[in-house]
Amino acid sequence: MSGTEEYDVAVVGGGLAALSAGLFAASSGLRTTVVTEIVMGGELINLEEVVRFPGIPGPVSGSELAGRVEAQALEAGAEFVFDDVTEIAKDGTGFVVRGPDTEIRSRTVVAAMGAGRRRPGLDGEGDLEGRGVSYCGTCDGPFFKEKSVAVLGDHEFAGREALVVARYASAVTLITRRGEPDLSTATRSAIDGSDRIRVLPRAEVESLTASDGVLGAVRIRDLTTGEVSALDVAGLFVNDGVAPRTSLLRDLVELDPDGRVRVDAGMRTSVEGLFAVGELRSDFAGYAIAAAGDGATAAGSARRLVRS
Numbered sequence: 001m002s003g004t005e006e007y008d009v010a011v012v013g014g015g016l017a018a019l020s021a022g023l024f025a026a027s028s029g030l031r032t033t034v035v036t037e038i039v040m041g042g043e044l045i046n047l048e049e050v051v052r053f054p055g056i057p058g059p060v061s062g063s064e065l066a067g068r069v070e071a072q073a074l075e076a077g078a079e080f081v082f083d084d085v086t087e088i089a090k091d092g093t094g095f096v097v098r099g100p101d102t103e104i105r106s107r108t109v110v111a112a113m114g115a116g117r118r119r120p121g122l123d124g125e126g127d128l129e130g131r132g133v134s135y136c137g138t139c140d141g142p143f144f145k146e147k148s149v150a151v152l153g154d155h156e157f158a159g160r161e162a163l164v165v166a167r168y169a170s171a172v173t174l175i176t177r178r179g180e181p182d183l184s185t186a187t188r189s190a191i192d193g194s195d196r197i198r199v200l201p202r203a204e205v206e207s208l209t210a211s212d213g214v215l216g217a218v219r220i221r222d223l224t225t226g227e228v229s230a231l232d233v234a235g236l237f238v239n240d241g242v243a244p245r246t247s248l249l250r251d252l253v254e255l256d257p258d259g260r261v262r263v264d265a266g267m268r269t270s271v272e273g274l275f276a277v278g279e280l281r282s283d284f285a286g287y288a289i290a291a292a293g294d295g296a297t298a299a300g301s302a303r304r305l306v307r308s
């Protein structure tokens with residue numbers, strides 16, 4: 001071994017999966033650190049309301065939920081480090097986790113780097129980010145008061161984004177490639193009850209049109225007829241699925257064809273001592289409660305390994 005292992009468990013990430021892994025690992029007496037960029041909470045920080053979290057029937061904001069788990073993890077004894085991890089590597093019987101200001105040696109690592117919004121890769125998308133193109137309705141919705149906007153996406157979270165943005169915008173077009181977006185009953189009926197939201201089925205955004213450096217319109221292709229038309233919008237909110245953040249693990253563990261880490265039921269990857277949880281692992285259920293469950297499961301597997 002090239003260095004002393006300072007920790008039993010180093011968790012990389014700061015979302016609900018990471019915080020839960022930190023909570024359960026520290027609670028079982030393992031020396032535990034959680035390393036994340038800037039702030040704890042991950043995707044939850046962007047959610048005004050988290051729904052379908054068992055035991056919390058009423059609305060709870062993502063920051064409140066994350067804050068509670070963060071406090072529990074700290075109380076249990078997990079140590080927090082704020083850094084952007086640039087390397088996770090094997091180091092003797094354990095691992096080394098490095099960032100610009102950090103070098104941590106640990107017997108086990110729980111990878112919990114989550115996922116970022118998938119970008120459709122439209123021409124000019126990068127230039128127009130922050131100038132009409134947004135990946136976060138909660139953060140940017142208030143900039144579009146009484147304006148027309150579009151939301152791009154096929155699933156529940158796109159529908160929820162449309163509802164958030166409709167609190168500000170005068171008109172919201174939910175553009176979906178499907179005949180019907182795949183929504184929960186509650187979201188579908190809230191959209192049906194809104195006079196600001198319309199659903200545009202079997203359509204996709206083909207290109208963006210800028211005027212004076214900001215988004216002015218999107219060109220939309222009708223997937224049934226092939227016809228292309230322009231829709232004047234000041235904002236396009238992209239909620240078109242997520243892309244796992246697995247670049248640090250690419251040369252270390254087995255990934256599935258979507259770039260997600262393959263794990264077994266104990267969140268074990270193909271490398272002993274390295275676990276993967278939450279949005280970046282294959283077959284993830286896509287909900288906050290599942291991220292928390294993954295963290296608890298990985299902590300249990302790590303405990304069994306450390307104590308074996």
Ligand SMILES: Cc1cc2nc3c(=O)[nH]c(=O)nc-3n(C[C@H](O)[C@H](O)[C@H](O)COP(=O)(O)OP(=O)(O)OC[C@H]3O[C@@H](n4cnc5c(N)ncnc54)[C@H](O)[C@@H]3O)c2cc1C
Binds near residue numbers: 012015039086112116
């Ligand atoms: C629009 C939207 C709405 C949603 N609504 C709900 C809902 O109502 N109910 C529900 O149950 N679920 C909801 N979800 C899903 C839920 O938010 C996620 O499944 C869950 O938060 C994922 O947690 P995670 O810990 O796996 O990842 P994330 O929350 O993405 O956390 C990953 C963390 O890792 C950190 N990180 C990444 N790379 C590094 C690095 N190199 N070094 C250090 N740190 C790093 C990031 O900064 C981040 O803190 C929603 C998701 C979206 C996108």
